[in-house]
Amino acid sequence: MLNFVWDQERALEVRAEEALEKGLRLGRQEGLSQGLSQGVEKGLALSLGNMMKNMGVSLDKAMDVLQIPAAERAKYAALVKG
Numbered sequence: 001m002l003n004f005v006w007d008q009e010r011a012l013e014v015r016a017e018e019a020l021e022k023g024l025r026l027g028r029q030e031g032l033s034q035g036l037s038q039g040v041e042k043g044l045a046l047s048l049g050n051m052m053k054n055m056g057v058s059l060d061k062a063m064d065v066l067q068i069p070a071a072e073r074a075k076y077a078a079l080v081k082g
Contacts, residue, residue: 041075041076041079042079044068044076045076045080047066048062048063048068048076048080049080051065051066059077059080060073063076
């Protein structure tokens with residue numbers, strides 16, 4: 001026969017620890033995703049600025065070359081202008 005004692009307090013602690021670990025994992029994933037997006041945006045803005053400076057093209061032409069979608073052009077224009 002099994003001798004089993006249920007420890008309600010310990011069970012709640014374990015559930016809380018599991019929930020915290022899950023939250024931390026999700027938070028890290030979200031942070032990594034956000035950081036990657038910001039890095040891509042900054043990299044494209046830097047590339048646009050370098051094209052304008054070194055190749056003497058307009059911002060619109062640089063965006064055409066890098067195939068920046070029309071819906072995102074205002075965002076990148078603001079980033080390039082600082």
